[in-house]
Amino acid sequence: MSILSESLLQSIHDRAAGYDRDNAFVAEDLAELRSSGYLTALVPTSMGGLGLSLQDVVHEQMNLAAAAPATALAVNMHLVWTGVAKTMLDRGDDALEFVLREAAEGELFALAISEAGNDLVLFGSATDAAPVPDGGYEFTGTKIFTSLSPAWTRLGLFGLDTTSPDAPKLVHAVVARDAAGITILDDWDTLGMRASQSSSTRLEGVRAEPQRVFRRLDPGPSPDLLIFSIFSNFETLLSAVYTGIARRALELGVENAMRRKSAKNAGEAKSLDPDIRWKLADAAIAYDAILPQLDAVAADIDAGVDRGDQWFRALVGLKLRATDTAKFVVDQAIRVSGGGSYFSGNELGRLYRDVLAGGFHPSNEDSAHATVASALLGPLP
Template sequence: MPTQILDDDLLLTIRGRAAILDRDNGFFDDDLADLRAAGYLGAMVPREMGGAGLGLRELAHEQARLAGAAPATALAVNMHHVWVGVARYLHDRGDSSMDWLLEEAAAGEVFAFGYSEAGNDLVLLGSRTQARPDGEGGYTFHGRKIFTSNSPGWTRLGVMGLDSTTDPENPVIVHAFVTRDGGGFEILDDWDTIGMRASQSRTTVLDGAHAPADRVMRTIAPGPSLDPYVMGIFTSFEMLLASVYAGIADRALELAVETVRKRTSMKTGKPYSQDPDIRWRVASAALAQDGIWPQIDQVAGDIDAGVDRGAAYFRATAGLKVRATETARYVVDEAIRVSGGSTYFNRSELGRLYRDVLAGIFHPSDDESAHSTVAQSLLGPLE
């Protein structure tokens, strides 16, 4: 069994807050405080550095359990764990350049992901944000980032931007970290979505946010890269996203089973769990979901073990993310179909999961990007 940090009582407490946060469009301050107190922010930090020492595979299971209680909390905390996952990925491969992040995560600092930009389908391969050198090895960042989860709570923000001034003929993408108390940014109060509301993934306007030289992690030429930093971001991001949506699907299936056992047919006088059509739908959802966890365990286990798949990890993790999110949408839909019209009310947990699970289609890699990645792995690049 994977190591567990989150006990059942804590998850019940967090589940009890989820509907209220969704209704009020609030941030999960209390959840975050409880997760910090439980040592969850340092889940992937090695034990000798003050953390719990979980690997990516173990954390994927914990994130799924958290998502089953409160999807938006899990999604936002995911972005913190991605950065810890990157630092751990490098640390395990002999690169100590991000050990500072592991130490800060263990101490309770909250990390967020300031990479997404409207209309930027290059994702990690390009940026519309300007990275302006400060003359001392650091940079200031100027641009607009969307979907910045943990907006009210982060203390450290990972950002990237394009430096096209140092060497105009050879621009580089700059990956760095800025601090909340360093200023140079504005967080807009623009998060009013149909689902994942407690994540408060607001727009962040960078206007001079400064990263000193020791917080500039990489300068990399635009385009595809096998730099371990990029590999760490991509694999951690995709794997942990897959786990969150797998957790939503697990919970939806659990609720469906509970519901059909309680509902009784006026036609037959029997519970709906005895209806062949209902049973087929529940089984169909379970069959789809049963294929996801073995994939998560295999790929995450390989990453933990340092198995070198090279560029093949892009295909493996992008495909897994798409399969997990699409499967989760299917499972939630089937759960709603067997559970009846009560799920159409906002008070229904399944109704909330139906709205939350939709967010999966927007995270990178999206369906188109994943297909492009797989096609390139099989057929080579477009000419």
């Protein structure tokens, strides 16, 4: 049974246009999702959560994204952290068990990985992580695309320690919203995904307590379970969001083709036009192909399947295919829907703007191809 009921999804869908128009945060959506228990979807039942699998949540996120893409993208970041903690715990590493317990208690987690100009992503950081004598760290830098900016209570982040005897080390930690030195900038006024309110976060000596510092890793690619867990949950849940967008765009394209009439053909329904039928069929074929890939990857993560050094190939390939497919499906739906979809208040017009964000999430097209080439041919010398 789905956690997100039809009535809840309809309520969220009905608010989406207003949030987008006003560039406002999805506060009411978040409150309803919290009341439904959805924010604990990946928390084990033994800790007070719903105990869903990643594969379960992938389907829930597709439904949520079909109703309101920006809401799904915002909530995704909290689900990523709980998914990371679950993936690690399932494999015997309890370093992030506190994330699951705090999520069950109502804490909301945000992801602070991205930095302007940093194409190393998880393999390097422009944020300074300065060690303090008690084992904690103080972080200084600016993180961008911090979804859930108005509401998060816990921030998972990382930075570079350049001063310890074993430096350099990438330091991963969680900080609380009330920690001194956090400034959330009012800089989220974007083309799409507006209601996610993914503002930049400035850190000035923000302290992470010793018990909230959970990894110190060498810069660069790493076989550490944390890196796999972040990458696998982020790419898979992100792919679910964009696949949900594709599904909704296809639904709207079909509805519009059935509704529109052709003056040239004596009022005949556009759905009988061979060109329109071909475009929608092409969109459906592309959409249908992503579903089994998404399901298979999520199921393998849940089951702990060992794909060895081919895991990252699978994950970046999934993300790139899902976001590119979503963009193609939305474009085809707009092509068959007429000029009304060009207006900013039109749902398809909003999906067109929202789906463009897929190209900015890691891994981007260039990075994905480099990863797959390395998996096939070995790394460059």
